Amino acid sequence: MARDLMKGNEAIGAAAIKAGCRYFFGYPITPQSELPEYMSRELPKVGGVFLQAESEVAAINMVYGAAGAGARVMTSSSSPGISLKMEGISYIAGAELPCLIVNIVRGGPGLGGIQPAQSDYFQATKGGGHGDYRLIVLAPNSIQEMCDLVMDGFDIADQYRNPVMILGDGILGQMMEAVELKKPKKRELPPKDWATTGIKDKYGKKRLISSLFIQPEDLEKHNLKLQMKYEKIKKNETKFESVYADDADIVLTAYGTTSRIVSNAIKALKKEGIKAGMIRPITLWPFPYEAYEKAADSAKAFLTVEMSLGQMIEDVKLGVNGKKPVHFYGRTGGMLPDQTEIVEKVKKILGGEI
Amino acid sequence: MAEQQIIIAGFGGQGVLSMGQILSYAGLLEGKNVSWLPSYGPEMRGGTANCNVIISEELVGSPIVKEADAAIIMNLPSLEKFEKFVVSGGNLLINSSLISEKTSRRDVKAYKIPANDIANEIGNAKVANMVILGAYVELTKIVSPKSIIQSLEKVLGSSKRNLIQINEEALKRGAESVKCLV
Numbered sequence: 001m002a003r004d005l006m007k008g009n010e011a012i013g014a015a016a017i018k019a020g021c022r023y024f025f026g027y028p029i030t031p032q033s034e035l036p037e038y039m040s041r042e043l044p045k046v047g048g049v050f051l052q053a054e055s056e057v058a059a060i061n062m063v064y065g066a067a068g069a070g071a072r073v074m075t076s077s078s079s080p081g082i083s084l085k086m087e088g089i090s091y092i093a094g095a096e097l098p099c100l101i102v103n104i105v106r107g108g109p110g111l112g113g114i115q116p117a118q119s120d121y122f123q124a125t126k127g128g129g130h131g132d133y134r135l136i137v138l139a140p141n142s143i144q145e146m147c148d149l150v151m152d153g154f155d156i157a158d159q160y161r162n163p164v165m166i167l168g169d170g171i172l173g174q175m176m177e178a179v180e181l182k183k184p185k186k187r188e189l190p191p192k193d194w195a196t197t198g199i200k201d202k203y204g205k206k207r208l209i210s211s212l213f214i215q216p217e218d219l220e221k222h223n224l225k226l227q228m229k230y231e232k233i234k235k236n237e238t239k240f241e242s243v244y245a246d247d248a249d250i251v252l253t254a255y256g257t258t259s260r261i262v263s264n265a266i267k268a269l270k271k272e273g274i275k276a277g278m279i280r281p282i283t284l285w286p287f288p289y290e291a292y293e294k295a296a297d298s299a300k301a302f303l304t305v306e307m308s309l310g311q312m313i314e315d316v317k318l319g320v321n322g323k324k325p326v327h328f329y330g331r332t333g334g335m336l337p338d339q340t341e342i343v344e345k346v347k348k349i350l351g352g353e354i
Numbered sequence: 355m356a357e358q359q360i361i362i363a364g365f366g367g368q369g370v371l372s373m374g375q376i377l378s379y380a381g382l383l384e385g386k387n388v389s390w391l392p393s394y395g396p397e398m399r400g401g402t403a404n405c406n407v408i409i410s411e412e413l414v415g416s417p418i419v420k421e422a423d424a425a426i427i428m429n430l431p432s433l434e435k436f437e438k439f440v441v442s443g444g445n446l447l448i449n450s451s452l453i454s455e456k457t458s459r460r461d462v463k464a465y466k467i468p469a470n471d472i473a474n475e476i477g478n479a480k481v482a483n484m485v486i487l488g489a490y491v492e493l494t495k496i497v498s499p500k501s502i503i504q505s506l507e508k509v510l511g512s513s514k515r516n517l518i519q520i521n522e523e524a525l526k527r528g529a530e531s532v533k534c535l536v
Contacts, residue, residue, distance in 0.1 A: 176390040
């Protein structure tokens, strides 16, 4: 397929259908409504099912059911809607079911606003729902990367039997860029021999999908098994991009749209002879801590830039592990980080003013 | 041209967002890197709309335009809001059919284009956006007029193919309106 100009929200839908997703359950909310709109138009054409549920809670439980039956399934929403889905997400993680959840983040807390934000970082990476579970959180910074990660995301979900979240923001949802739908790297996917399709399993037992383990011994065992899986995911799937970070005096960190504003700031700093680099996490969970261990030996300081007020910085500090100071700059509520302000902040840090 | 950053702004319904899309698509057709970022929010017809377009030889960094090489301004509120974002020496295209006020900027190249009047002369008020886009393309040569027509065919789709000709005419008239000024 040639490169085409696509809006982020629609590109997610196109990539999902190309990846074999045939079930979408959702509920409209700005700034992601073009995605369910696209799916309502395009899924029936390929024999798929689009269903606008009565609420986000219903939608995520429909995802739970379809995933349990072995279908490639997704849902999408924006911040307040994702909060509503959190109970279902915890159940899906507990029952070890693969699915894709898209969050095109808007400003919070509460009903908040409808402009872009990144203030759902904690919710996405540190829980959100109850229990010791992990979401695999992918954070694209362009429409092309969003397509790539959606397609790979379905495979990752299947490979580990774990829900995967695409964490975008209002800008990524609304903007248009050139995209080409490319097949992701091939993964060996295990057969879905656990799916409740009416067939008994290989020992002749009925298949059961549940997150209920009433005996504490059993529940602990289940949790330990989940942890082993999470360790494997950390080892195999951690992904980041390093931009001039090896010989930089200051290493900035940003993900998603913010990383593009930061890359402009780095260019501007370079023109002034200031060596700035960036570590851009592509997986927010698992977080690329080891990238910071290395950079902490060479860089003088770190600066985390977010469309939130200090969430990812906690992970950056864990990675830097006290070796160097970690500073913060962020805007929130739908306001965007400003390139000039980032440049000024870097100069102040390197000048020893802060 | 290494990179052009453009702000297009006006009332909802003036074709502000489509203008940006057509321009972006034309850039894509010429193998350039492009981004199109619309304003979004609770607006109604007659409310304000704007978009940021970047057309670049290199990968597009931030899609947010804060230092515009050009601004295409379709109504007065947009002039007041966006003239300050144009870089010194940049192009400011003003729809003089609806804006009688002058820009307060003395350090930019301002062009008055009576987009609605020209569109009415051609016989369709709706192509005012293509008139001013024609002027912009003539001034900057950022993409060829041919690519604009090609992208129009894509954006309008087959059901509105009959509208290509009048749009083409609008682009031409817009270009002519600034030719003597260049």
